[in-house]
Amino acid sequence: MKDVSAVHARPELLQVAEAVARDKNISQEEVLEAMEQAIQKAGRSKYGHEHDIRATIDRKSGEISLARHIEVVEDVENEITQLTLDAAKKKKPDVEVGDFLVDPLPPIDFGRIAAQTAKQVIVQKVREAERARHYQEYKDRIGEVVNGLVKRVEFGNVIIDLGRAEGLMRRDETIPREHFNNGDRVRAYIVDVREEARGPQIFLSRTHPQFMAKLFAQEVPEIYDGIIEIKSVARDAGSRAKIAVQSHDSSIDPVGPCIGMRGSRVQAIVGELQGEKIDIIQWSPDAATFIVNALAPAEVAKVVLDEETNRIEVVVPDEQLSLAIGRRGQNVRLASQLSGWDIDILTEAEESERRQEEFLTRSKMLIEALDVDDVIAHLLVTEGFSSVEEVAFIPVEDLSEIEGFDEDVASELRERARAFLETRDEELTRKRKELDVADDLAEVEGVTPALLVVLGENGVKTRDDLADLAGDELMEIV
Known part of the structure; x- marks a missing residue:
């Protein structure tokens, strides 16, 4: 039979725990555990903090039980909370090492300070439970x-x-x-x-690009249903934004539904975003077409893609330059963010001038390397040759297809190109050896004779020297 002196019936505790749990939207078990810890703390304050005093609340009757626990061990390290097996067997014959002897304690009378301490413990534990619930509720709602x-x-x-x-x-x-x-x-x-x-x-x-995407999904049923997909969003919050959309139904235009009847749908989002101007752009799998669309309202004359560096040059009419760049570079910056490409904008005049410079530079290089006149050099550059290597390793039949070239001319040009490269490589190899650059470094894949000389001039002469270089240091040398 349970020792009545160790039990303190408090059926109202269960009602309080239930009310707190319902109010804070946490489980009743968490509230009762907080109460047990509070009573436990008050008990230790009365009987001594060195004792292992535990409190339990009966989940059906609300009875409070307070007891001191003494652990049964082989070797006693703490005489207050531990007892040897022989001593324990005198109190309870069937006890084993690892068990606890439980001594019931009389119920404590909560004084003002003890009650205040208990209240603080309960409030703290309830707050922690509430925070844990908040985290569990919102961690999957990102x-x-x-x-x-x-x-x-x-x-x-x-x-x-x-x-x-x-x-x-x-x-x-x-x-x-x-x-x-x-x-x-x-x-x-x-x-x-x-x-x-x-x-x-x-x-x-409210500035995150996906905030705008979610607003469109709420306003446009076709996006919510998955008929129209938002491919990317770029925002300059409060000022301007671009959003790229694609339709999975060929009969539905992706831009129209996003705008809505007389602009009703897009205007609702503009109002939510404090008047932010929104350009709705049709997405295209073709990067050039997509970027031309993204630069709207500017008109684009020509684009040149460099897929290796993920860069694109956009040529616009002279009078469209300011429109393409936008105020403080806003239009081109948003187009770049939207497409994921680095965009360089040139006017037609700038592009023409640059192409002319490149043409003359390449022509001069071929004239000197191949010992040909400017007519042949100009023909080669016009056909797209930009280096001696391209001339040296192109099939003769391809080279002879150039207007004005026959097989003899093509063969001669190729031979001259190869002779030039051979002479240049010999000179570079001589310089490399003068700089004491190790032969094993020359065997590294992708390292050219010209690069070996540059590395040698910068003190990189072995594979170990190359391995010790940081990435940015190597980029500076190259």
């Missing part, structure tokens, strides 16, 4: 748009009440010139949810 009320503004950072939790929108995540007052309703995008010392932090944003 990327969602949520609604909330502005609770307060601290140094430009906005604290938003999301109902069951609070979100933080930092100053740099708010749209420029946007002002919030307490009680304002606001929509924002959940960027991140992190567990921190002061509890879980829900970070919100």
Whole structure:
């Protein structure tokens, strides 16, 4: 039979625990565990913190049991909380090492200080449980748009009440010139949810590109249904944005539904984003076409892609240059972000001048290397030859197809190109040896004779020297 002196019936505890759990939206078990820890702390304050005193609350009756636990061990390290097996067997014959002897204690009378301490423990534990629930609830909601009320503004950072939790929108995540007052309703995008010392932090944003994408999904049923897909978004928050869309149904134009009847859909989003101008662009799998679309409203005359460096040169009419670049480079910057390509913009006059310079430079190089007149050099450059190597290793039949060239001329040009490269490589090899650059470095794949000389001049003479170079150091040398 249970020792009545060790039990303190408190059926109202279960009612309080249930009410707190319902109010804080946490489990009743968590509240009861917090209460047990509070009673346990009060018990240790009365009987001594060195004792292993534990409290339990009966989950059906609300009875509070307080007891001292003494561990049965082989060798005693702490005489207050441990007991040898022989001594323990005198109290309980069937006890074994690792078991606990439980001594019931009389119920404690909560004084003012003990009650205050217990209250603090319960409040702290309930708060921790509440924070854990917030984190579990919101950690999988990153990327969602949520609604909330502005609770307060601290140094430009906005604290938003999301109902069951609070979100933080930092100053740099708010749209420029946007002002919030307490009680304002606001929509924002959940960027991140992190567990921190002061509890879980829900970070919100109104400047994130995906915030705009989510707003379009809410306003445009075709996007929500997956008929139209948002491929990419680029934003200069509060000023201008570009959004690329693609239709998975050939009968539906992707741009029209996003604009809506008389612009109703896009205007609703513009209003939400404080008047941010939005360009809706049709996405294309062809990079050149997509970038031409992305640079709208500017007209593009020509594009030249360099897929190796992910760079594209865009040639626009002289009068379209300022429109293509945009105010403070905004148009070309957003187009670059949208497409993922680095974009260089040239006017037709600049491109013509540069092409002329390249033509003359390449012609001069071929005249000197191949010992030919300017007519032949000009023909080669016009056909797209930009280096001696290209002339040296092209099949004779391809070279003889150039207007004015026969097989004899083609063969002679190729022989001269190869002779030039051979002489140049011999000279570079001589320089390399003078610089004491190791032969094994010359065997590294991709290292040319000219590069070996440059490396030698910069003190890189062995494979070990090359391995010791940082990436940026090597780029500077090259």
